[in-house]
Amino acid sequence: MLEVKALKKTYGAITAVDGVSFKVSDGETIGLLGPNGAGKTTTISMLAGLLTPTAGQVLIEGRPVSGDTDPLKRQIGLVPQDLALYDEMSANDNLSLFGALYDLSGAVLRRASDEALELVGLTDRAKDKVVTFSGGMKRRLNLAAALLHDPKILLLDEPTVGVDPQSRNAIFDNLELLKKRGKTLVYTTHYMEEAERLCDRLVIVDHGKVIADDTLDNLYKLLPVTNILAIDLEETAEALNLERLNQLPEVKTVELAGRVLKAGVRNLSEDTPKVLGWLVANGYRYSHVASERANLESVFLNLTGRNLRDA
Amino acid sequence: MMTPLIALVRRDLTLFFADQRSVIMSFVAPIIIATFFGYVFGGNGGKTETSRIPVMVVNDDTGDVAKQLIANLSAEKALDVKTVSIDDARTAVRKGKATVAILIPKEFGNKAGAAFFRGENKPEIGMLFDPSRRMEMSMVQGILTGQIMQTVSKEVFGGKTGQVLAKDALAGVEKSTGMDPSTKSVLSGLLSSVEKLNALNEKDKADGKPAMSGGLSTPYTLREEAMMSGNGVVYNSYGHSFGGMGIQFILFMGIDVGIGVLLARQRGLWKRLRAAPISRGLLLGARVLSAAMIAMLILIVIFSFARVVFGVKIEGSLLGFIGICVAFSLMTATFGLLIAAIGKTPEAARGLSVLVTLLMVMLGGAWVPSFVFPQWLQKVTVLVPTRWAMDGLDAMTWRGLGFNDAIQPIGVLLLFAAVFGVVAVWQFKWEIDG
Ligand SMILES: Nc1ncnc2c1ncn2[C@@H]1O[C@H](COP(=O)(O)OP(=O)(O)OP(=O)(O)O)[C@@H](O)[C@H]1O
């Protein structure tokens, strides 16, 4: 079990993490979600014992890590946000090194690194230098390097950042497998759809504070809208008065991106005609209408009034 | 404890040898540059010929004395003498083609002879010199003085001109009024003896008898012996240059160690290392150990090269040599750590530490031996660790001194290593950045 109590970290005037608390039970996967600068990496670093908290506590199996050589650190596997690999060494040598840091050697170490390579599908590239790897392959090796000592808890700091959809899928398959094997995962991201796919529970942070901590189902209940109407307007789009549209009781959220008007509604069948009727009545013509299901991206928007990624 | 240590050291060695640039910088560059310096500064036992000083002579005197003087100067091993016109001489010196031009005025021989006894109406020898080569200029001046004394005195005591000159001088002495009578009579006696001596010489020459070789010459000859490690050992300037360049490029390798740590911090690597259950001491200790090993290896390789190709031998204590190498290697390693500890970004750290290193190398006497430094500078530079490394290596190689003379350099280098290490650990920013 991993428990975080009122964790705080300040850098001079900057408060990177401001009283974060949450619990992760064994085998649970939580998503630590937040925009750039929310304090996710800082939190992860304190969980891994890399940073000393300004205040608060991190408890692993009920006790805090004491000192650099505390065996408790073996419970944790860290996948840093940056690619933490030696480019000029082979994949195998990288893994051997990181395994040896956990005192693995000989046949045990070899087996561990073979298994890790196998899991991420890089067995055939084991002898190649990391510098020759694609971005996605490096990401996968970055994950493998945290698995050698078979930790119970995996701290994953944006393990899919900057990778192509194919590698992202591969990494997700890996993570789902690890989850099935009973690992506890703390998964950091600013992609809601990743969190939706993988996590049992979400801890949403913003400006260093937890603004929501709940299961997916409960978070969906927080949503003011179930559907979003995407309406392609004709030339008159610029003149559209969002304020007035927003005053309609049926419209919960409204946003204009180029000529595409996005209006959030709770009841698709009842609310749609009202919105479209208003547009026509006010002289705004449209060429196309579509509707999409609301997702967790909108949860964040709803909680903070800002978008997750360009906030 | 051993497993992580060995793994970390292996990592550093793998990375070092995987990086072609660092291998070239550490092994090839010092060998090339040391070969150059060793060759230029005298080579193996001074056997290679040193370049002669180019000297222009402008002769306006038609007499024998001037001719003889020019012939004598030309015979000097250190000089390369050419007789030219005044304009050519000026141009040559101004363009740096000649170090100095000597202007022999009209009637130089006669005037010099006349002035020999009485010190009046001395002829003037002009010298045009290249201001960037004052050292060579003084050397030429010294040689010139000696040659003029020899040539002129030979004329005064040995020839026809001498006879005339002595007679003139005698007449002058007799005529002079202000002179003390006793001095006057002694001087007259001397001069008439000279006149008689010259007359006798002329007669001998006319009779075909060998004339006595007259003239003044330096009343000594020089036996030069360079103080070296002992029997049959000759100075080998490659000994110094390989030590010096070894020190310089090993320190550069030390900088790379520090930069490497900073880079690892900047990238996520440091996090991964710190997340493992290993102590800080182990993490830094492994880096010190591997850096010291690489430094040792560089020293071994370049001194082996110097030995095989240029015959540089450890004429002194081998144990002392190894001790100095080990101490310097450790110092380099902790120097690298210090850079990692106080450097902020890799880029910023590199510029400053290269500057500091070059200064240390220069003041340590790796470029120009410290014995050519002014006295005060020789005293001040004992504060620079490279000075001790350089002096220690010199002592154990071509100076051929014993282990006792290695103890102090080893001690001082280890002390610097310890100070750098302590400051590095104390200043090290363990908190990862974010
Ligand atoms: N070493 C540091 N010194 C000063 N400020 C820092 C440091 N590390 C982080 N911060 C600040 O703390 C805040 C949180 O940073 P953190 O890296 O934890 O965010 P994040 O949620 O991981 O963001 P991202 O999604 O971009 O990775 C930011 O405002 C950052 O500028």
Ligand SMILES: [Mg+2]
């Ligand atoms: Mg981050």
